Amino acid sequence: MSGTALPDTASRRIMGIVYGVGTMGRVRARLMVEKGVEIVGAVAQSPQKVGRDLGEVADLGFETGVIVDDDAERVLAKQPADIAAVALASYLDTMFEHFERCLRHRVNVVTIEEESFYPWMTAPARATELDRIAKEHGVTITGSGQQDIYWMNIVSLLMGAAHRIDCVRGRTTWNADDYGPAVAAEVHLGDTSEHFYRLVADKERPSFVVRNTLDALVADVGLTTENVLLSIDPVILDEDLWCKTLDTMIPAGRVVGVVERGTVETHEGPKLTFEMTGRIYSEGEVDTNEWLITGEPAELRLFNDCVPTPFTTCAQVVNRIPDVINAEPGFRTVDQLPKLRYRPYPLAHYVV
Amino acid sequence: MSGTALPDTASRRIMGIVYGVGTMGRVRARLMVEKGVEIVGAVAQSPQKVGRDLGEVADLGFETGVIVDDDAERVLAKQPADIAAVALASYLDTMFEHFERCLRHRVNVVTIEEESFYPWMTAPARATELDRIAKEHGVTITGSGQQDIYWMNIVSLLMGAAHRIDCVRGRTTWNADDYGPAVAAEVHLGDTSEHFYRLVADKERPSFVVRNTLDALVADVGLTTENVLLSIDPVILDEDLWCKTLDTMIPAGRVVGVVERGTVETHEGPKLTFEMTGRIYSEGEVDTNEWLITGEPAELRLFNDCVPTPFTTCAQVVNRIPDVINAEPGFRTVDQLPKLRYRPYPLAHYVV
Numbered sequence: 001m002s003g004t005a006l007p008d009t010a011s012r013r014i015m016g017i018v019y020g021v022g023t024m025g026r027v028r029a030r031l032m033v034e035k036g037v038e039i040v041g042a043v044a045q046s047p048q049k050v051g052r053d054l055g056e057v058a059d060l061g062f063e064t065g066v067i068v069d070d071d072a073e074r075v076l077a078k079q080p081a082d083i084a085a086v087a088l089a090s091y092l093d094t095m096f097e098h099f100e101r102c103l104r105h106r107v108n109v110v111t112i113e114e115e116s117f118y119p120w121m122t123a124p125a126r127a128t129e130l131d132r133i134a135k136e137h138g139v140t141i142t143g144s145g146q147q148d149i150y151w152m153n154i155v156s157l158l159m160g161a162a163h164r165i166d167c168v169r170g171r172t173t174w175n176a177d178d179y180g181p182a183v184a185a186e187v188h189l190g191d192t193s194e195h196f197y198r199l200v201a202d203k204e205r206p207s208f209v210v211r212n213t214l215d216a217l218v219a220d221v222g223l224t225t226e227n228v229l230l231s232i233d234p235v236i237l238d239e240d241l242w243c244k245t246l247d248t249m250i251p252a253g254r255v256v257g258v259v260e261r262g263t264v265e266t267h268e269g270p271k272l273t274f275e276m277t278g279r280i281y282s283e284g285e286v287d288t289n290e291w292l293i294t295g296e297p298a299e300l301r302l303f304n305d306c307v308p309t310p311f312t313t314c315a316q317v318v319n320r321i322p323d324v325i326n327a328e329p330g331f332r333t334v335d336q337l338p339k340l341r342y343r344p345y346p347l348a349h350y351v352v
Numbered sequence: 353m354s355g356t357a358l359p360d361t362a363s364r365r366i367m368g369i370v371y372g373v374g375t376m377g378r379v380r381a382r383l384m385v386e387k388g389v390e391i392v393g394a395v396a397q398s399p400q401k402v403g404r405d406l407g408e409v410a411d412l413g414f415e416t417g418v419i420v421d422d423d424a425e426r427v428l429a430k431q432p433a434d435i436a437a438v439a440l441a442s443y444l445d446t447m448f449e450h451f452e453r454c455l456r457h458r459v460n461v462v463t464i465e466e467e468s469f470y471p472w473m474t475a476p477a478r479a480t481e482l483d484r485i486a487k488e489h490g491v492t493i494t495g496s497g498q499q500d501i502y503w504m505n506i507v508s509l510l511m512g513a514a515h516r517i518d519c520v521r522g523r524t525t526w527n528a529d530d531y532g533p534a535v536a537a538e539v540h541l542g543d544t545s546e547h548f549y550r551l552v553a554d555k556e557r558p559s560f561v562v563r564n565t566l567d568a569l570v571a572d573v574g575l576t577t578e579n580v581l582l583s584i585d586p587v588i589l590d591e592d593l594w595c596k597t598l599d600t601m602i603p604a605g606r607v608v609g610v611v612e613r614g615t616v617e618t619h620e621g622p623k624l625t626f627e628m629t630g631r632i633y634s635e636g637e638v639d640t641n642e643w644l645i646t647g648e649p650a651e652l653r654l655f656n657d658c659v660p661t662p663f664t665t666c667a668q669v670v671n672r673i674p675d676v677i678n679a680e681p682g683f684r685t686v687d688q689l690p691k692l693r694y695r696p697y698p699l700a701h702y703v704v
Binding site: 035148154157158165223268269270296297301304306307314318342 | 696
């Protein structure tokens with residue numbers, strides 16, 4: 001518990017690296033600065049960003065003296081850092097080399113890469129390797145993001161009000177226009193339905209978010225997975241829809257997003273289902289998050305309306321930074337971390 | 353995390369005492385039995401219950417061999433127990449002797465007594481004394497109930513998705529007809545408005561629940577209270593309303609419940625407001641729980657609809673039992689305990 005005096009944080013600051021300066025990375029950079037993190041490096045791949053001051057690229061309103069660099073190795077070697085906030089791409093396979101690089105430089109990692117939220121079921125070899133490297137170098141890697149509170153911790157918490165659970169059913173929506181072109185590509189915008197299903201069949205495309213979120217929930221509650229069912233379907237409208245991110249009109253009959261559904265059957269009885277729709281919105285639509293738990297009592301309900309998902313994704317990652325720095329070294333998923341908390345003080349105040 | 357095999361709980365059971373066999377106590381007794389707790393004692397004051405088998409009094413559907421006794425000292429002395437689930441009355445002053453008695457017999461206490469949810473601001477001397485006695489005897493006392501998840505932990509968790517918080521506003525309702533005559537008396541059913549306000553002024557009646565819930569929230573988030581404002585007003589309708597618990601009609605113009613409002617201003621900036629209405633419902637009304645956090649992002653919203661408050665009050669207390677047994681000795685409020693979790697296995701499985 002805080003005392004009544006302002007804590008002395010002048011003597012200690014958190015040194016941070018913004019690793020990825022896309023739509024999410026830019027917001028996160030500002031939040032980190034406002035929570036007292038000293039940004040000591042910035043990594044990006046796009047030629048439009050490289051060589052410019054992070055303050056300019058991230059619209060901070062001031063010069064930081066940190067020049068965006070496309071050579072992550074150089075950034076990491078230049079000076080020590082406590083944390084790298086990493087947001088580049090999805091899937092642990094793709095991101096492995098980036099995470100490994102940070103960890104080998106003894107820099108903790110917090111990331112919104114979705115598989116890292118709970119990688120032990122879908123990418124166990126990669127996760128084990130990163131866990132080993134992290135422990136060897138005395139640092140921690142954790143996946144956070146919107147999953148952390150809204151799709152996992154708030155659900156496992158509400159489950160604690162039940163005596164017997166038969167089913168947990170979640171339904172959430174997010175606007176695929178909010179996250180830049182990388183995410184827009186993930187939801188196959190503008191594709192035909194035929195091509196979408198052929199791609200899905202060819203690639204054996206793993207679940208983008210749903211599977212790993214359910215796996216984290218199962219672990220957090222102490223349940224045991226017996227069976228997993230996953231499906232993915234396109235969202236197709238019978239009217240044209242404007243996509244801001246790609247600056248293009250998506251014709252009626254083409255893909256404007258995806259619905260992913262996952263079900264986990266557990267040894268202990270509860271069946272957990274999560275349906276996530278990521279799509280371009282029509283006028284007036286907002287992000288929602290809705291959960292229903294059935295059993296005894298008959299129903300427990302939770303609804304979050306007008307969720308500002310892009311912002312809360314970033315705020316949760318930034319609020320997690322002290323937990324990641326404080327954690328035992330290794331690949332630490334959020335079920336192993338303390339309750340995520342609001343941080344009124346500079347983040348260094350919460351580092352023990 | 354649980355393994356895939358059913359855990360061996362046959363070798364170890366939790367021994368429990370049902371201390372108070374009122375409306376809440378009877379439900380709780382059943383939930384404890386269904387979660388593998390061996391009931392070794394039952395305490396009640398009412399002559400209609402004393403001398404009868406707990407199974408009969410609590411509608412368990414079978415005889416337990418445990419006879420409800422009005423002599424708590426005798427029940428506690430008869431044989432050792434791990435936990436007493438205590439639900440008798442409100443306010444720590446009233447309940448002190450009951451808690452003390454359990455602790456001195458080395459029995460952990462979990463209670464729905466509302467002040468015990470966070471007693472350090474409203475009853476610090478009593479809490480300190482119980483903390484000392486608990487430590488001396490190597491046991492723990494904790495207050496839980498509906499506050500635990502719905503009015504405190506789910507709020508502090510949602511606050512973790514914010515970057516800056518200006519205000520937290522909660523509004524909750526519960527049906528005063530659901531908890532038996534003791535709670536019905538607390539909300540002054542049938543009183544006149546004049547008498548209500550005179551009583552409130554005379555007794556300097558402290559907040560029934562709101563104040564202690566806000567104090568717990570402030571502690572859990574690591575904020576610092578600077579100022580507290582409390583108010584209580586009667587709910588008065590212009591039509592007659594039937595009260596089931598008291599088996600009587602409450603005339604139009606008389607008190608059918610209370611609205612309590614509390615505001616805590618904190619050193620760190622966030623202002624927390626909680627409005628709780630406990631009243632007899634009109635046809636079709638249901639319990640709700642609603643929270644709004646403003647700041648950056650502009651709004652975070654949470655809504656629980658059709659909350660089965662009487663049941664979830666009991667379920668949370670029962671699910672807390674392993675945390676209380678596992679805790680360091682002392683008066684441990686829930687901000688100091690692990691995340692409350694669903695318990696698919698017998699409770700003994702979660703005792704370390």
